Amino acid sequence: MANVTTSTSPAATVLSRLPAPVPFKDVAVVVVDGGGQQDAADASSPLEEQHAGAGAAVSALPSNPKLFLRRYQGTWVLETWVPGIVAIQRGAFAPRRGDVVLASAPKCGTTWLKALAFATMARGVHPPGAGNPGHPLRRANPHDCVPFMEKLFAAGGGGIGSRVMDALPSPRLMATHMHHSLLPASIAENPDCKIVYICRDPKDMLVSMWHFSRKIRPDLEFSDLFKAACEGRCLSGPTWDHVLGYWNASKASPERVLFLRYEEMLRDPVGNVIELARFLGRPFSPAEEAAGVAMDVVRLCSFEKMKDLEVNRAASSGSAGSSPLLRGVRESISSNSPYLRPLLY
Template sequence: MSTSSNLSPPPIPDDVEKLLNDLPKVRVWDAKDIYQWEGFWFPPAFVKSTITLRSRFQARDDDIFLASTIKTGTTWLKALSHSLSLHHAPPVDIYDASAPRLLHTHLPYVVLSNSIKNSASKIVYITRNTKDTLISMWQFFNSLYRPNQDPFPIEKAFDWFCSGVHQFGPFFEHVVEYWQESQKWPQKILFMKYEELKSDPKGQVSKIAEFLGRPFADENEVDAVLWRCSLGRLKNLEVNKSGNILNDVPNKSLFRKGEVGDWKNYLTPEMEEQINQICRIKLEHFGLFL
């Protein structure tokens, strides 16, 4: 069943650089330029690659897409989903192009290709408490752009976050898009909350397994996956203590505390109330509470 209109994919502009020059641009974290396109803010490379993806990417019915905005539990979801995708499956041949694919994106729903939306592929989306997302994002970019320096002013990061001006933001619209689609197509999109995964890992991981068509046979199998993918264990793996996932993103920067409620150590009561008010306006109207 289609989850979007069967429109032809948009053409690739002849001059993407000209497109970027015409888009609104903001310098964030005193380090990087991001561009507003299709209602969201992207690093320039993502504008270019997403235009190509929308026009050329062909999803398969057995594809699994993990989707999220940044700093909402993405790395943990990746580890869990990889373990689950191998559950009851034969050994994977990484050189077999026909093998099932597990893919991740930070892209908002609106810019996904029709191929993804209209296929029988599945999407697991994870989000997180708004205030914890802000603090995790702030800490993450401090580690990237201000190592061994004073942190970027939390007040300025707060203002950017609330106004939606940050990588893959606005956060609120990103979350709402996937939430609404998951309500319309629950067999297509599983919407998850980081806090529920933390408080009920067995129940939530079992839900992912059922959604992906790989249910557990017994509780021991659930325990094995949770042990293999525990945050403490992942953080202490050598591969996650060194090396880079991207040129300028050390693997170790993807792991911090992973705690719920850490925002209380950083935000003032006035900041808390302002974000709560935005959540009431932007999220609760749709029956979504974070």
């Protein structure tokens, strides 16, 4: 009988020893409230309970009621997320070596970036190939793997967010829609924290945002959203300030801030995943590149694969009752859009 031996490449062995990010929904943090218990990742509370004194402060901020926005420190953010931003700025977020923050304005490929970054960083423990049916992204929505910091810290005045973030093992992977100017120094100026920013053609972003917003406000006219965006009063607006803040940061500290473009990622997803891995300190080895591991990551995170997963059809984390993965992300609209044409010319 012949002896059968197996071997593992040195690169794979090294990667398997590196810690991998853990889906934040898998972290059990129990909050006891009046004798009852609930998972902190699912915990929510009224605005007045989310941050001591924040209710009155938020209600005093300039508003855009059609889009449920408030103007905070020169930027327009979701009203319910303002307490989370305040909590983060006041120190509720405790930085840790190896933290990675994925930043973007809404509808710019955030969900895709979450999936790509998670799969890239976790590939040593969770191989992205088809032979691994138990991969976290095959059972969990990307938003269940990578939390939005503002949303998480808006619950319980930052206390719940702090517990969840403290319970997450390193490296922690998190996301934000905050302007760079809103980030605390513990993120923006921290040499041990890396930021990956993705931008998108603002015209495409705007049309995608309109389709998304109509799930919540069916009566919202595109012309109203277009006007609000031009005036800087849309979600995460002013848009150009949002982009410029991270662009300048990437030029000042390219070793800490990576600036990606959605359109370029669509044109060359494998090349951008390789660049992403290199920036995150987990470059693909020659053996991995030869084996097509970067392509495996791209396939795992493709729109076609993601949309077929039950967890994404159910949209466990989506707002508006449908999957956040495909709402207006794939199209390339630009100025040829029938929505934009009469407003641009």
